[in-house]
Amino acid sequence: MTRAEAVYIPEIIKGFGTTLRHFFTSFGQGRTSRAMQYPEVRREDLPVVDGGLNASNFRGVHRLNRDERGRVKCVACMMCPTICPARCIHIEAAESPWDDREKYPAKFEIDELRCIYCGMCEEACPVDAIELTPVYDVVGGSRQEMVFDKEKLLHVYDVTINRKPM
Amino acid sequence: MDWLTPQFITSVVIILIMVHVVLVTVAYLVMAERKISAYIQDRIGPNRVGFDFGLPALKFLRGALGFGQPLADGIKFLIKEDFTPSRVDKALFSLAPIIVIAPALVGFVIIPWGGIWNGVLPILGDVTGGVAVHIAGANVNIGIVYLLAVASLGVYGVTLGGWASNNKYSFLGGLRCSAQMISYEIPLGLALLAALLAFGTVVPDSIIRLQVAEGWGVVAQPLAALIFFIAIMAEGNRAPFDNAEAEQELVGGYHTEYSSMRFALFFLAEYAHIVTSSAFLVLLFFGGYHVPFIPWLKTMTSPETMTFGAVLIKFLVYLGKVVLTVCFMMVVRWTIPRLRFDQVMMMAWQFVIPVSLVLVVGVSVMVYAGEASTYKLLAMNVAVILLTVMASPLIPKSTSNRRLPLYGSRFSAMPGEAVRTQSDEPVALEDRPVEGTTPVAR
Numbered sequence: 356m357t358r359a360e361a362v363y364i365p366e367i368i369k370g371f372g373t374t375l376r377h378f379f380t381s382f383g384q385g386r387t388s389r390a391m392q393y394p395e396v397r398r399e400d401l402p403v404v405d406g407g408l409n410a411s412n413f414r415g416v417h418r419l420n421r422d423e424r425g426r427v428k429c430v431a432c433m434m435c436p437t438i439c440p441a442r443c444i445h446i447e448a449a450e451s452p453w454d455d456r457e458k459y460p461a462k463f464e465i466d467e468l469r470c471i472y473c474g475m476c477e478e479a480c481p482v483d484a485i486e487l488t489p490v491y492d493v494v495g496g497s498r499q500e501m502v503f504d505k506e507k508l509l510h511v512y513d514v515t516i517n518r519k520p521m
Numbered sequence: 522m523d524w525l526t527p528q529f530i531t532s533v534v535i536i537l538i539m540v541h542v543v544l545v546t547v548a549y550l551v552m553a554e555r556k557i558s559a560y561i562q563d564r565i566g567p568n569r570v571g572f573d574f575g576l577p578a579l580k581f582l583r584g585a586l587g588f589g590q591p592l593a594d595g596i597k598f599l600i601k602e603d604f605t606p607s608r609v610d611k612a613l614f615s616l617a618p619i620i621v622i623a624p625a626l627v628g629f630v631i632i633p634w635g636g637i638w639n640g641v642l643p644i645l646g647d648v649t650g651g652v653a654v655h656i657a658g659a660n661v662n663i664g665i666v667y668l669l670a671v672a673s674l675g676v677y678g679v680t681l682g683g684w685a686s687n688n689k690y691s692f693l694g695g696l697r698c699s700a701q702m703i704s705y706e707i708p709l710g711l712a713l714l715a716a717l718l719a720f721g722t723v724v725p726d727s728i729i730r731l732q733v734a735e736g737w738g739v740v741a742q743p744l745a746a747l748i749f750f751i752a753i754m755a756e757g758n759r760a761p762f763d764n765a766e767a768e769q770e771l772v773g774g775y776h777t778e779y780s781s782m783r784f785a786l787f788f789l790a791e792y793a794h795i796v797t798s799s800a801f802l803v804l805l806f807f808g809g810y811h812v813p814f815i816p817w818l819k820t821m822t823s824p825e826t827m828t829f830g831a832v833l834i835k836f837l838v839y840l841g842k843v844v845l846t847v848c849f850m851m852v853v854r855w856t857i858p859r860l861r862f863d864q865v866m867m868m869a870w871q872f873v874i875p876v877s878l879v880l881v882v883g884v885s886v887m888v889y890a891g892e893a894s895t896y897k898l899l900a901m902n903v904a905v906i907l908l909t910v911m912a913s914p915l916i917p918k919s920t921s922n923r924r925l926p927l928y929g930s931r932f933s934a935m936p937g938e939a940v941r942t943q944s945d946e947p948v949a950l951e952d953r954p955v956e957g958t959t960p961v962a963r
Contacts, residue, residue, distance in 0.1 A: 362910055367857060374561050374856040381563040390565040 399489065399518075410489040410519050414472045417465050417503070418488050418511035420521055427509060429484035431458040435476035443469035444476060463505040468498060488515040527640065531654040532630075539629050539658060546844070547792040548591035553844075554851050555590075561855045595785070603781035606687065613685035618779070618786035621678030625793035628671045630658025632800045633725045634839050635832035636810055636824050643829055655726065656832050664725040665717065668801055669710065672756065675794055676702040679758075679765065682787065683775035694774030697862055698765035702756055704869040709752035711877035715745040715884045716805045719893050729809035730824050737813075738806035741898040742884075744906055746806040748877050753798035755865070758791060760854035764862045799846035800839070807842055810835035871916075880905050 360366055381388040391398070401407030420428045431448035449461035476485050488511060495501040503511070552567060559566025570589035572582040605614060635656030641647050661667060676699055683695020716738055720728050732738055739746040755762040766774030776787045803809060812818040821831045822838055860868065883901045887893045 370856040371852060374852055377563055378557065378560045378852070381560050384565055387563050388560075388565065389563045390559075392565075 408489060413489040413491070414474045414487040415489050415491040416467060416487070416493050416511055417470075417476070417508060418486055418515055419463060419505060419508040420484050420486060420512055421509065426453065427459065427463075427484070427505065428482055429460050429463065430456045430482055431460045432481060434479040434481060435485055438475045438479040440473060440475065441469045441471045443467075460505060463508060465503050465508065467493065467495075467501045467503055483521065486519075486521075488519055490515060527652045528654045528660070531638070531656065532658055532660075535634070535656060536630060536658040539632075539634065540626065542840070543626070543629055543793060543796060544789070546840070547789055547796060548595065550792050550796070550844070550847055551594070551788070552587065552590050553848065554854075556587075557848065557851045558855050561852070598782050598785035601781040603783060606778050609687045609778065610685040613681050614778075615783070617678045617682035617685055618783045618790070619678070620681060621675055621790040622786045622793065624671045624674035624678075625790040625797060628668055628797040629800070631661060631664040631667055631725055632797075632804065632839075633657045633660070633729060633809060635836045636726065636729070637827050638829065638832045639827035641829060653827060656836070657725070660724075660726065662724055665713065665723040665728075665805075668797070669713065672794070672797060672801070673702070673706055675790065678790070679775050679787075682779070686775070686778035688778050690771045690773070691775050691777045694765045694767075694771045694777070697771075698758060698775060701758075701762065701764065701862075701865060701869075704866060705752045705755035705762075705873075708748050708869065708873040708877045709756060711874070711881050712745045712749040712752060713805070715877070715880050716742060716749070718881070718884045718888050719898055721888075725804055725809075726824070728804060729811060732808045733811045733824055736895045737808040737811075741895040742806070742880075742902050743899070744876070744880055744902040745884075746802070748873055748880070749802060749806065751873060753795075753802060754850060754853065755869070757794045757798055759795060759850055761857040761859050762865055763859060764865055767859060795847055795850060796843060799843045799850070802846055803839065803842045807846075809842075810839040812838055876905065876909055879908070 377387060380386045384390065384392075398406070398408040399410070403409050422428045429446075430451075431446055433446060433448070436442070436444040436446055443466040445462070445464045445466075446460050447462035448458045451457055451459040453459070472487065474487055477487050480486075490511065493501075556566040567587035567590040570587050570593045572589045572592070573579040605611065633655065637653050638656050639653050679698045679702075680695040683691040683693075683698065686692070717723060719738075719741060720731050722728060722731070735741070758765050763774075765771075766776065771777070776784055779787060810822050811824075812822045818834070818838075820826060821834050880902070883905060884893070884898065887897060887901060
């Protein structure tokens, strides 16, 4: 600290300069403002280089993929509930009604409140049946409502397939 | 019916108006602080809440500027659970917010918002029977002394709140607050004394008249104004002096255990205190309701103009100055980091108090010698500032509260000091397993 700085007052005035510069340049969402008017402007709308959301690797709500015949792709191999560190995936396997696989999930439930969105299930899945989608604004009125069952997860697939192709 | 004079009725009306004006101002200052801090940090701040309450019929009141935010905050405070923790001192716990807010709100009565009014309304004509009345809650001769006395009472509520909460953090916050307020009361009083010695009066309206005639107090005594400003920020527990509620150290400080409206009272009191002190500062150093240089405003805001319009303009000018002062305090808050508590105390006792003592002695001598014109006082203030800057290296530095080097820390070493990176204590050097465990073979 030099003698001039030890007086503090000039340095404090310099500090006011910095503060007020930011105040006036970002006033009313001006030049330096870094905020985004969220529900109207969303990160998905921005290009990735400008801080937009990268749909291909964003880890949001899960979906269960369908195969080309519209059936659930899952073969109920239990890899995802095994790897899941939050233990939020519950599968009840049953004998498959189709002849191209032995098992299929009769029940498939993910507790979205317990899930930590680590993406391990997606990594573990041998048939690419479970995937994380770029959907992040999911709400529910109760805890039970946030336990997504098979129909709901397949519905997530239907609404996100355009934004994130398989 | 002797007591029912025009002045009495005016005072009652002014008090009724001012309580509401001040409370609304305080509510919107909270929002202004959020907005200002947001813009300083390149954010936007509250901008959603309007007055539509979610009703489609009131859609036209939906606000893009967030002006409904204070109302929403107030409603939230009112309907939240008012929780009293177990084993608190119930009586004091409830009393503390009241003791805090009362002095903050009664200080306003002596502020001369609009000077003197000749009693003539625009359409109704003369309503006071030709008597000129003071537009102030109470035009008392001890004005400034009263304000000083009342403003200091707030510390009791804060200390009691900290004590009654039965919480270590609250207690520490209360203790810090009382120590800080008592320390900064001294420079506050001394700077005030320097100003009052030069004015030669303690009547608020006369002080403004003197400033109109001889130039604002800040021109005559910039150092006294600076010390006064520092002291009111410390008194009001404003950053950079908000050690009493330092989040990083004390959770929430003295109001850690408070919730709902009782917390809101502390919050409101803090802002009301700031508004009172700012009005005080404007009264003493920034010419009250007076505006210089602009010809039309200059005549309208001079104490000799007493029409109803002039009173309104004076009131708005005064309030504008107060709001500007508070906004400046907010900029200070977001510019200067919080001082450590021992630095706050050191600053009061080793810097601000000695300087203000020298200032008071200087002003006293000048007033005694009859040499107290504006420019001579200004020269004396500048001389004291230069003296402070020149003398500060000659004063021996205190060695207490210096940083101590830690074992193994390369960050807290003093400059030029050899750093011991390893402990030489035998216990720390000895490599032995924790008692009751067996060492694992590697």
